[in-house]
Amino acid sequence: MRAPTGAVTIRGVAAPPWKIKVVEPIALRPEPLRRRALLDAGFNTFLLRSEDVFVDLLTDSGTSAVSQEQRAAMELGDEAYAGSRSFFRLEAAVREVYGFRHVIPTHQGRGAEHLLAKALVKPGQLVPSNLYFTTSREHVELAGGVWVDVSIAEAIDPESTHPFKGNLDLAQLERVLAAAAPERIAYVRVEACVNMAGGQPFSLANLTGVRELTRAHGVPLILDGTRLSENALFIKDREPGESERTLPELIAAIAALTDGAIFSSKKGHFVPIGGLLAVNDDGLAQAARELVVIYEGFPHYGGLAGHDLEALAQGIREATAEPVVRHYVSQSAHLASLLLERGVPIVVPVGAHAVFLDAKRFLPHVPQDEFPAQTLAAALYLAGGVRSMERGIVSGQHGTDPYTGLELVRLTIPRRVYTQEHLDYVADVVTEVYARRELLPGLRMTYEPAHLRFFQARFEPRAAFLEAASAPAATAIDG
Numbered sequence: 487m488r489a490p491t492g493a494v495t496i497r498g499v500a501a502p503p504w505k506i507k508v509v510e511p512i513a514l515r516p517e518p519l520r521r522r523a524l525l526d527a528g529f530n531t532f533l534l535r536s537e538d539v540f541v542d543l544l545t546d547s548g549t550s551a552v553s554q555e556q557r558a559a560m561e562l563g564d565e566a567y568a569g570s571r572s573f574f575r576l577e578a579a580v581r582e583v584y585g586f587r588h589v590i591p592t593h594q595g596r597g598a599e600h601l602l603a604k605a606l607v608k609p610g611q612l613v614p615s616n617l618y619f620t621t622s623r624e625h626v627e628l629a630g631g632v633w634v635d636v637s638i639a640e641a642i643d644p645e646s647t648h649p650f651k652g653n654l655d656l657a658q659l660e661r662v663l664a665a666a667a668p669e670r671i672a673y674v675r676v677e678a679c680v681n682m683a684g685g686q687p688f689s690l691a692n693l694t695g696v697r698e699l700t701r702a703h704g705v706p707l708i709l710d711g712t713r714l715s716e717n718a719l720f721i722k723d724r725e726p727g728e729s730e731r732t733l734p735e736l737i738a739a740i741a742a743l744t745d746g747a748i749f750s751s752k753k754g755h756f757v758p759i760g761g762l763l764a765v766n767d768d769g770l771a772q773a774a775r776e777l778v779v780i781y782e783g784f785p786h787y788g789g790l791a792g793h794d795l796e797a798l799a800q801g802i803r804e805a806t807a808e809p810v811v812r813h814y815v816s817q818s819a820h821l822a823s824l825l826l827e828r829g830v831p832i833v834v835p836v837g838a839h840a841v842f843l844d845a846k847r848f849l850p851h852v853p854q855d856e857f858p859a860q861t862l863a864a865a866l867y868l869a870g871g872v873r874s875m876e877r878g879i880v881s882g883q884h885g886t887d888p889y890t891g892l893e894l895v896r897l898t899i900p901r902r903v904y905t906q907e908h909l910d911y912v913a914d915v916v917t918e919v920y921a922r923r924e925l926l927p928g929l930r931m932t933y934e935p936a937h938l939r940f941f942q943a944r945f946e947p948r949a950a951f952l953e954a955a956s957a958p959a960a961t962a963i964d965g
């Protein structure tokens with residue numbers, strides 16, 4: 487069947503607009519080896535080896551498949567230290583797709599966040615934003631800034647079906663801007679498809695409102711465009727009056743409302759490594775170029791190889807192709823619909839790049855200080871070799887502040903990588919763990935790193951975890 491956009495849909499799911507030319511072997515390890523691997527990893531999925539993982543839904547970061555066009559472009563990589571042809575091709579792609587005048591490549595997204603924070607944030611200045619992202623907030627705080635959440639209340643309600651949970655609360659933003667002198671605000675940050683809320687988009691109307699407020703108060707508006715294509719697709723599908731605009735038009739319209747953006751290109755630009763700072767202001771660009779030579783490399787490569795710049799330039803263009811974006815967004819929707827049918831509690835509406843399990847409702851008997859999402863992520867690995875990511879108290883708690891926020895497990899879909907069979911398998915594993923959820927005990931943290939603790943923290947179970955998590959289901963899966 488052909489949808490109005492020209493994309494092919496099969497039983498409601500957008501067909502992949504590609505076929506597979508190169509494959510990477512994967513295998514499900516026997517259950518005793520998965521137990522060993524989980525113990526060695528201290529019940530932290532970040533610490534598992536990928537060879538011990540069957541379906542890897544830890545992240546969509548750097549895990550997308552490159553296209554044949556990207557591989558071909560990589561052959562043209564100009565590895566000159568300065569003045570590389572590959573840089574100018576990247577700059578042309580950014581200008582064409584997003585319209586920003588200045589482009590500074592970085593090794594990945596947090597490299598761009600670092601430059602931006604160093605250039606724009608002075609001690610005591612505020613950065614109002616829709617929720618937060620871990621590395622974004624960390625860099626602002628390291629520069630002495632203060633993060634201020636101005637997301638709408640629905641953003642942290644996993645059961646609210648608000649179509650634009652990534653919106654900023656305009657009244658709250660206005661209060662923050664009005665209460666502070668303009669020089670006390672570093673910039674307002676708007677994240678596309680807010681990761682920590684479950685991949686939830688903002689609307690164009692909301693962004694327009696944010697733009698008006700930042701103009702009126704004379705403060706910069708900076709976009710985290712990491713998942714901008716998906717946000718543009720949700721606007722096209724959900725926002726009244728926007729369905730006739732093309733994806734490239736919507737992407738350009740969003741970027742044009744902002745003063746600049748950071749991108750972790752490892753997601754929607756289909757590259758294993760790379761990030762960007764792209765801005766319009768000459769002074770800000772100059773400040774960032776002075777910093778990039780200290781932290782990343784010469785401004786014409788910013789920590790990347792020439793072939794990386796070529797893959798990125800091509801990936802930026804592919805990220806505007808509606809059938810490509812629609813396919814991977816519909817993979818999340820497919821997995822979500824299987825889980826909803828089986829009564830598994832997930833965040834709705836389904837986000838861009840992942841399905842988020844609501845661990846508070848999945849494991850209501852595990853109190854939040856016993857890490858329900860971490861527990862669930864460990865159980866999914868043990869039951870079926872599925873690797874997911876904790877997005878709850880371990881990653882969200884700020885210092886010793888009390889944390890009662892979202893407690894989610896992210897099943898993240900790498901772009902152009904897994905087939906529908908893989909996703910159907912993941913749904914079966916989640917369903918089996920759900921059937922035995924009452925047996926799962928919580929965890930105790932045994933090692934807590936000082937910064938971004940979720941990456942390397944270690945845990946041990948409070949009761950017989952391995953038996954509870956692996957008993958009948960694992961046998962069924964193995965044999």
Ligand code: P71
Pocket residue numbers: 544545546547594595596597619620621622677681710712713749750751752760761
């Ligand atoms: C994701 C990641 C990668 C990650 C980072 C930190 C903890 C766990 C996983 C990275 C993002 C992102 C947004 C909205 C900036 C970065 C940093 N996301 N903004 O979701 O989602 O980019 O990883 O390239 O440095 O797994 P970077």
